[in-house]
Structures are given as structure tokens and as C-alpha cells.
Amino acid sequence: xxxxxxxxxxxxxxxxxxxxxxxxxxxxxxxxxxxxxxxxxxxxxxxxxxxxxxxxxxxxxxxxxxxxxxxxxxxxxxxxxxxxxxxxxxxxxxxxxxxxxxxxxx
Amino acid sequence: xxxxxxxxxxxxxxxxxxxxxxxxxxxxxxxxxxxxxxxxxxxxxxxxxxxxxxxxxxxxxxxxxxxxxxxxxxxxxxxxxxxxxxxxxxxxxxxxxxxxx
Amino acid sequence: xxxxxxxxxxxxxxxxxxxxxxxxxxxxxxxxxxxxxxxxxxxxxxxxxxxxxxxxxxxxxxxxxxxxxxxxxxxxxxxxxxxxxxxxxxxxxxxxxxxxxxxxxxxxxxxxxxxxxxxxxxxxxxxxxxxxxxxxxxxxxxxxxxxxxxxxxxxxxxxxxxxxxxxxxxxxxxxxxxxxxxxxxxxxxxxxxxxxxxxxxxxxxxxxxxxxxxxxxxxxxxxxxxxxxxxxxxxxxxxxxxxxxxxxxxxxxxxxxxxxxxxxxxxxxxxxxxxxxxxxxxxxxxxxxxxxxxxxxxxxxxxxxxxxxxxxxxxxxxxxxxxxxxxxxxxxxxxxxxxxxxxxxxxxxxxxxxxxxxxxxxxxxxxxxxxxxxxxxxxxxxxxxxxxxxxxxxxxxxxxxxxxxxxxxxxxxxxxxxxxxxxxxxxxxxxxxxxxxxxxxxxxxxxxxxxxxxxxxxxxxxxxxxxxxxxxxxxxxxxxxxxxxxxxxxxxxxxxxxxxxxxxxxxxxxxxxxxxxxxxxxxxxxxxxxxxxxxxxxxxxxxxxxxxxxxxxxxxxxxxxxxxxxxxxxxxxxxxxxxxxxxxxxxxxxxxxxxxxxxxxxxxxxxxxxxxxxxxxxxxxxxxxxxxxxxxxxxxxxxxxx
Numbered sequence: 001x002x003x004x005x006x007x008x009x010x011x012x013x014x015x016x017x018x019x020x021x022x023x024x025x026x027x028x029x030x031x032x033x034x035x036x037x038x039x040x041x042x043x044x045x046x047x048x049x050x051x052x053x054x055x056x057x058x059x060x061x062x063x064x065x066x067x068x069x070x071x072x073x074x075x076x077x078x079x080x081x082x083x084x085x086x087x088x089x090x091x092x093x094x095x096x097x098x099x100x101x102x103x104x105x106x
Numbered sequence: 107x108x109x110x111x112x113x114x115x116x117x118x119x120x121x122x123x124x125x126x127x128x129x130x131x132x133x134x135x136x137x138x139x140x141x142x143x144x145x146x147x148x149x150x151x152x153x154x155x156x157x158x159x160x161x162x163x164x165x166x167x168x169x170x171x172x173x174x175x176x177x178x179x180x181x182x183x184x185x186x187x188x189x190x191x192x193x194x195x196x197x198x199x200x201x202x203x204x205x206x207x
Numbered sequence: 208x209x210x211x212x213x214x215x216x217x218x219x220x221x222x223x224x225x226x227x228x229x230x231x232x233x234x235x236x237x238x239x240x241x242x243x244x245x246x247x248x249x250x251x252x253x254x255x256x257x258x259x260x261x262x263x264x265x266x267x268x269x270x271x272x273x274x275x276x277x278x279x280x281x282x283x284x285x286x287x288x289x290x291x292x293x294x295x296x297x298x299x300x301x302x303x304x305x306x307x308x309x310x311x312x313x314x315x316x317x318x319x320x321x322x323x324x325x326x327x328x329x330x331x332x333x334x335x336x337x338x339x340x341x342x343x344x345x346x347x348x349x350x351x352x353x354x355x356x357x358x359x360x361x362x363x364x365x366x367x368x369x370x371x372x373x374x375x376x377x378x379x380x381x382x383x384x385x386x387x388x389x390x391x392x393x394x395x396x397x398x399x400x401x402x403x404x405x406x407x408x409x410x411x412x413x414x415x416x417x418x419x420x421x422x423x424x425x426x427x428x429x430x431x432x433x434x435x436x437x438x439x440x441x442x443x444x445x446x447x448x449x450x451x452x453x454x455x456x457x458x459x460x461x462x463x464x465x466x467x468x469x470x471x472x473x474x475x476x477x478x479x480x481x482x483x484x485x486x487x488x489x490x491x492x493x494x495x496x497x498x499x500x501x502x503x504x505x506x507x508x509x510x511x512x513x514x515x516x517x518x519x520x521x522x523x524x525x526x527x528x529x530x531x532x533x534x535x536x537x538x539x540x541x542x543x544x545x546x547x548x549x550x551x552x553x554x555x556x557x558x559x560x561x562x563x564x565x566x567x568x569x570x571x572x573x574x575x576x577x578x579x580x581x582x583x584x585x586x587x588x589x590x591x592x593x594x595x596x597x598x599x600x601x602x603x604x605x606x607x608x609x610x611x612x613x614x615x616x617x618x619x620x621x622x623x624x625x626x627x628x629x630x631x632x633x634x635x636x637x638x639x640x641x642x643x644x645x646x647x648x649x650x651x652x653x654x655x656x657x658x659x660x661x662x663x664x665x666x667x668x669x670x671x672x673x674x675x676x677x678x679x680x681x682x683x684x685x686x687x688x689x690x691x692x693x694x695x696x697x698x699x700x701x702x703x704x705x706x707x708x709x710x711x712x713x714x715x716x717x718x719x720x721x722x723x724x725x726x727x728x729x730x731x732x733x734x735x736x737x738x739x740x741x742x743x744x745x746x747x748x749x750x751x752x753x754x755x756x757x758x759x760x761x762x763x764x765x766x767x768x769x770x771x772x773x774x775x776x777x778x779x780x781x782x783x784x785x786x787x788x789x790x791x792x793x794x795x796x797x798x799x800x801x802x803x804x805x806x807x808x809x810x811x812x813x814x815x816x817x818x819x820x821x822x823x824x825x826x827x828x829x830x831x832x833x834x835x836x837x838x839x840x841x842x843x844x845x846x847x848x849x
Contacts, residue, residue: 014150022143029135029833032125039112066175073187077194084201091204097125098828105826127829138836145843152847 013054020047034089034096038082045075211274218269221262222278222297225305226344228255228262232337240330252333253316256340260309267302273706274298277350291411296350300707303547303700304347304479307554311471312340314674318562319463321670322569326461332372336467339365343472347479351411352401355480359397359444362473363390369468370460382456389453393443400436403429413483417710420486425714426493434487434494441477445531448505452775454528458520462565465520470527470557475550478534482543482707489541489711499539499623503630506532508772510637514644515769517755518575519564522645526601527557529638533616536631541715542619543708544701548689549612551700555685556600556609559678563594566667566675567649571660577648578755584650586664589672591650593679598646600682602639602741605734608685614730615689621729632736639740647748648755655754
């Protein structure tokens with residue numbers, strides 16, 4: 001199993017992870033639906049997870065995986081709270097369009 | 107169930123009726139994300155990755171090993187994350203409650 | 208030759224008291240004058256100066272020819288290598304100047320009590336006078352050039368305040384401003400001289416510079432530059448060509464002011480400064496020649512103008528300019544003690560002349576035109592007698608003070624060059640002539656004014672007459688101060704000042720002293736010339752009773768002279784108007800268009816940037832996220848590049 005892992009060079013994993021991260025950012029900037037934005041944030045988090053795991057396997061060190069563990073914990077908590085927030089916003093405003101939320105100014 | 111919802115959403119069935127951001131913004135977003143990508147790749151090129159260690163530890167990748175690490179080296183974050191979950195739950199419940207009419 | 212320093216506490220206190228008393232007088236009169244009755248303020252002002260005079264006398268008793276007192280009051284400027292202390296220096300030259308300033312000053316203060324009696328600014332007048340005395344004392348007592356400069360500027364300020372004393376009159380204010388501005392032009396030269404001194408010698412202490420100066424190259428560019436700049440200051444302050452036009456206009460001030468400032472003290476500051484720096488000037492024969500010629504030309508130029516003036520004070524003003532020219536001519540050949548001697552006698556008789564003129568003006572209730580006077584010797588005999596004696600003194604009538612002082616100057620200049628002697632003798636003849644023109648037109652023949660003003664003519668009160676009499680005594684007997692060897696006398700003043708002038712004496716070209724026979728010949732020529740001029744004036748103005756023409760009737764050369772050779776108009780056309788035009792242009796173009804735009808531009812740019820940055824806060828969360836992404840990108844790029 002370790003053999004097949006070492007066949008793919010580390011750089012490709014980094015590239016993939018970066019690519020996913022940038023796609024996540026593009027998603028956050030492109031979409032107006034708040035739930036989709038939360039999903040793209042998840043995408044970004046997962047790309048980082050992928051990076052950490054790949055590094056961990058190439059170093060033979062399991063520190064990276066433990067860190068991934070904690071990232072997942074945080075991601076889950078954040079999604080829970082985020083969705084709850086979104087629900088209360090929907091109840092007050094009536095839509096999940098983030099362009100409607102423009103009161104945070106002078 | 108959540109996954110099912112996610113998939114449905116990702117299918118993006120209402121592309122025509124969904125409100126879109128202005129086109130200028132989309133271009134700007136693409137350019138900035140692209141620049142970020144390029145910058146990160148460029149910084150990758152200028153670094154040197156460490157030596158690949160081979161062979162890895164014998165119990166590498168095993169859940170057992172991760173569990174051991176969690177309960178010895180990373181015990182404190184482990185406990186703190188449990189508190190984090192607790193507070194997240196409380197927060198989610200509080201926020202999503204219906205106001206008494 | 209280093210002075211022998213005396214350091215007794217008693218004398219030190221007296222020395223300190225000399226400038227402090229007038230300062231106290233100024234403060235009391237200036238701050239509390241409103242609450243004090245009018246009579247008291249006048250006496251406060253006068254008695255402080257009398258106090259200074261008494262202190263000076265006490266010090267004078269103890270101070271021998273080679274002695275000096277040094278009072279270092281406090282460390283004033285201490286900056287790197289520069290170390291200037293606020294110190295006073297009292298040596299024979301200082302004592303003579305102090306005696307003149309405080310003595311004549313006190314008499315003029317006394318006179319002012321009577322003269323300014325009806326004026327509403329009485330207290331203000333005395334506070335200004337005391338301030339002036341204070342600054343003048345600082346000037347002559349300063350131990351370094353910087354304190355001298357403080358006094359220099361201070362007397363210029365007080366001159367401005369006092370000339371424009373009746374400030375409700377615009378013409379007087381203009382005259383005051385003119386005096387101040389012309390003084391400032393000279394002061395710029397003085398200041399440049401100080402800078403050169405400081406830069407090259409590292410110190411401004413007079414005695415220290417006296418020690419260093421002989422080591423420089425004689426007539427080298429450095430010492431010539433320094434002395435020329437210092438002399439420019441003297442030109443401004445002592446009204447020589449080309450900066451003399453302020454002095455006749457300064458007659459707009461009250462007569463005691465003219466007597467004190469523009470006859471006896473302030474205008475002599477230039478002379479004092481040159482004599483004090485005699486070593487520096489002796490090292491620069493070029494500057495000495497410049498001084499000599501400027502003095503000679505000024506002397507004769509002003510005398511010519513004085514021939515045709517019809518205001519009693521203006522004649523005296525031009526006479527002052529002319530006599531100052533004579534003093535500078537003495538300094539220019541290195542006869543420093545002769546210059547000081549003439550300064551002292553001139554203070555006596557010029558102050559007397561001015562005070563006498565003031566007495567005449569007071570008697571005629573403000574009339575100053577001599578064409579409207581005449582025959583006054585019957586009405587105001589004391590004034591007439593003192594004025595006559597003063598006029599005789601200034602003309603160089605034999606045996607009076609002016610005779611000896613002028614003669615000494617003429618003798619020194621004769622040694623230096625015959626042409627100079629001829630020109631200066633001509634100037635003296637003209638002086639005698641126009642002074643007696645003044646005397647005859649004012650006091651002789653019949654009164655030419657109106658009938659009713661004739662009834663009001665009266666002699667002045669005792670506060671005005673007593674100073675006249677005292678000054679008259681000194682004008683007559685002042686020659687005793689410095690009688691020449693010819694009369695087998697002690698030549699007292701020259702010996703008293705020998706310690707002060709000695710450093711330069713060794714550097715100046717040695718002249719063959721005139722033989723006694725030659726000196727006697729010159730004296731008699733001068734005396735005879737004066738008598739001839741006086742008699743000629745008598746012939747024209749008394750016997751033939753000619754009157755000065757009305758202004759409209761003048762043509763040709765007399766018109767030119769009467770209009771002061773149009774010098775003021777020339778200055779106006781070629782200097783003041785272009786400067787005003789330049790300032791207008793500058794104000795319009797540079798100030799409004801460039802500087803204002805720059806300043807407003809800064810404010811505008813801030814406003815614009817604020818307006819633009821405000822747009823960043825539009826409240827859209829999506830935009831904020833975008834901004835975060837951009838920030839991240841920029842941060843990474845910078846990290847990559849650095």
C-alpha cells in the first residue's frame with residue numbers, strides 16, 4: 001500500500017489541494033446563496049485536509065492526521081452553527097441571498 | 107440525508123432563475139482566485155520539500171496509532187474539542203429556535 | 208595691552224545698577240503708569256537716569272586709565288563649541304559713553320517734564336525714554352558683540368516708538384517706519400559681520416577678538432569683509448550716505464527725542480562700535496579708507512543741504528549728519544580718541560541746540576518754520592543766549608569746545624591727506640554759515656509771525672531752562688577735556704582712552720606728528736574761517752535782511768539743494784517702488800497660485816481619498832470576502848518577493 005502511495009509525487013497532491021482551495025474561493029465569491037457558500041467553505045477545509053494527509057503520509061508521521069482530526073471537528077461545529085444562523089436570518093429577511101445583507105456599514 | 111441535500115444543491119437545477127452576481131464581479135473573482143493559485147504554486151516552486159522518509163513507521167495509518175496519539179500527546183486539544191462541540195450544539199439550538207409567538 | 212581688571216563688590220554692584228535703574232523706571236512707568244499721577248511719572252523717569260549717572264560718577268572716580276571691570280552675569284548661550292555669556296564690560300571708553308548717555312540723558316528727561324507737560328501720552332513718553340536709555344546702556348556696556356547687538360536693535364526699536372510717538376498722525380508713522388527700516392538694512396550688515404566673526408573666531412567676546420585679530424592677514428579678505436559689514440551697520444545707525452535719509456524725517460518726533468536719540472546717543476552708537484573694534488578696523492586699511500571717504504562726502508553733502516532748509520529742526524538734523532560724517536572721517540584715519548572727543552562735545556552742543564529749538568517751538572506754540580520767526584532774542588533771552596553759545600561751539604569759534612574737538616580731527620586728517628583737510632574745512636565753514644543763518648533768522652531782526660502769536664511768546668519753565676544752562680556750560684568748557692599739547696595741557700581724554708585705543712595704535716601707519724607750529728597754523732585757519740563765515744552770514748541775514756525765498760520761487764541749483772538733491776525721491780523710485788511691485792507680484796503669483804494651491808491641494812487630496820475609501824464600506828458581505836481574498840493575495844505576493 002505504501003508503495004502505491006509513493007509512486008505519486010508529492011507535488012501533484014499539493015497542486016490538487018491548491019486547486020481545490022482556489023475553486024472553493026471562487027465558489028465563495030461567485031455564489032449568492034448562503035448555503036452554497038457554506039458548502040464551498042467546507043470544500044476549502046477539505047482541501048487543506050487533503051494536503052495535511054498527503055504530507056503526513058510522505059513523512060511517515062501521523063501528526064498531520066491528528067491535525068486533520070481536529071480540523072474535521074471544527075468544521076462540523078462551524079457548519080452546525082452556520083446553518084442555525086442561516087435559518088434565523090431566513091426567518092427575519094425571507095431569503096438566503098447574501099446580497100440582501102448590506103447593513104454592516106456606516 | 108445531508109449528503110443527499112448537498113448533491114441536490116450541487117446539481118444547481120435552477121441556474122436560470124437563480125439570482126447571479128454581476129458579471130464584473132465574477133471576472134474579478136476569477137482573476138483574484140487565479141492569482142492566489144499562481145502565487146501559491148510559485149511559492150511551492152521556491153521551497154524545497156523535505157526528504158521523503160522510507161520505510162514509514164510500522165503502524166502508520168492505523169486508527170489505533172492515531173488513537174494513541176490523541177490520548178497521549180494531543181490530549182488537551184481532544185478535551186477542548188469536546189467542549190467546542192458542546193458549545194456549538196447549544197449555540198445551534200439557541201439560534202434555530204422559533205421565537206414564541 | 209590687557210586691561211587691569213578690578214573686582215570690588217561695591218563697584219560691581221554699581222556697575223550692575225547702571226542699566227537696571229532705567230529698566231526699573233521703564234517697568235514702573237509702563238505697567239503702573241496709569242495709576243500714578245502725571246507729575247510723579249516724569250520724576251520717576253528722570254530720577255532713575257540720575258541714579259545711573261551718579262553710579263557712573265562713582266565708578267569713574269575709581270577707574271584709572273588702564274583699568275576695567277568685567278561683570279559676567281550668567282551663562283547665556285551654551286551650545287557645542289559656542290559659549291556666550293551675558294556680561295558687562297566697563298573700561299574708560301565705556302565710562303565716557305556712560306557719562307554722556309546718562310548725563311545728557313538726565314538733562315533731557317528733566318527738560319521733557321516741562322516740554323511734554325500738556326501731552327496726554329506723558330507717562331508713555333517717559334517709559335519709552337527709560338527703555339531707550341536701558342538699551343543704549345546695554346549697547347555701550349556689552350562685553351560681547353551679541354549684547355551690543357541687543358542694545359543696537361533695542362535703540363532702533365525705541366527710536367521707532369519715539370519718532371512715531373504721536374501715532375495719530377500718518378506722516379509721523381511713516382517717518383518712524385522709514386527710520387526703522389533703514390536701520391534694519393544697516394543691522395543686516397552688522398549681523399552678517401557678527402556671523403563672520405562667530406564663524407571664523409568661534410567667539411563674540413570683544414576682548415577675545417582683540418587678542419586674536421592681530422594674527423590675521425592685514426587687509427586680507429576676511430578682515431575686510433568683517434569690518435565692511437560692521438561698518439554697514441554703523442552707516443545705518445549713524446546716518447551716513449547712503450542710509451541717512453531717515454534722520455531728517457525723524458524730526459517728526461518730539462524735540463526731546465530728537466535731542467536725545469538723534470543727536471547725542473543713538474546715532475553715536477556707530478562711532479562707539481567702530482572705536483570698540485579698533486583692532487579689527489586697524490587690520491583692514493581698506494575699510495578705513497572707505498570709512499574716511501564716506502565720512503568726508505557725507506559731511507560736506509549734508510552741510511550743503513543744510514544751507515537751504517527752512518525748518519529749524521531739519522537744519523539741525525542735517526547738521527547732525529554732517530558732524531557724524533566728520534567723526535567718521537576722524538575714525539577713518541585712526542584718530543579714535545579724537546572721534547570720541549568730538550562725540551562728547553557734539554553731544555553737548557547738539558543736545559543744547561535741539562533743546563533750544565524745542566524751547567523756541569514751545570514758545571511759538573508749534574511753529575517750526577524759520578521764515579515765520581525773527582527777533583525772538585528779546586522775548587526768550589535765556590534760550591537765545593544758550594542757543595547762540597551752542598551755535599558758536601558747533602561752528603568752531605575759538606576756545607569753545609567745538610573748536611578744540613574739530614581742530615583735532617582736522618589736524619589728524621591733515622596728516623593723512625591735504626585734499627581731505629580742504630574738504631573737511633569747507634564743510635566746517637558751511638556748518639558755521641548755516642548755523643548762523645539759523646540763529647540770525649530765528650533770533651534777530653523783527654518778528655515775522657502773526658500779531659496774536661507774538662503775544663503768547665514766553666520763556667520756558669525752569670525744568671526746560673536749567674538743562675539748557677547746564678549744557679551751555681559744558682559746551683563752552685568742554686574743550687578742557689582734551690586740550691592739545693600745544694597749550695601744554697594734559698590731553699586728558701586721549702590719555703584716558705589710550706588703553707582702549709592702544710591695540711590698534713601699533714598697527715596703524717605711523718605718522719609724523721605735526722609740529723606745534725603747523726598745528727597752531729591749522730588752528731588759526733580754522734578759527735579765522737569760522738569767524739569769517741559767521742560775519743558773512745551776519746552780513747547777509749542781518750545787515751541786508753534777506754529772507755529765504757518761498758518754495759515756488761526757487762530755480763536751478765538752489766532748488767536742487769532745497770529739495771535735498773531729490774535723494775528721497777530717487778530712493779522711492781528706484782528702490783521702494785520696485786520692491787513693492789515685486790511684493791505685489793509675488794503675493795499674486797507665488798503666494799496665491801502656488802503656495803495656496805499646494806496647501807489647499809493637501810487638504811483636497813485628503814478629502815478625495817476619504818471619499819474614495821468610504822466606498823469600500825458598502826456593507827455587502829460578498830465584497831468583504833472578496834477584499835479578504837485580495838488581501839491574502841497581496842500578502843502572499845509580498846512574502847514571495849521579499
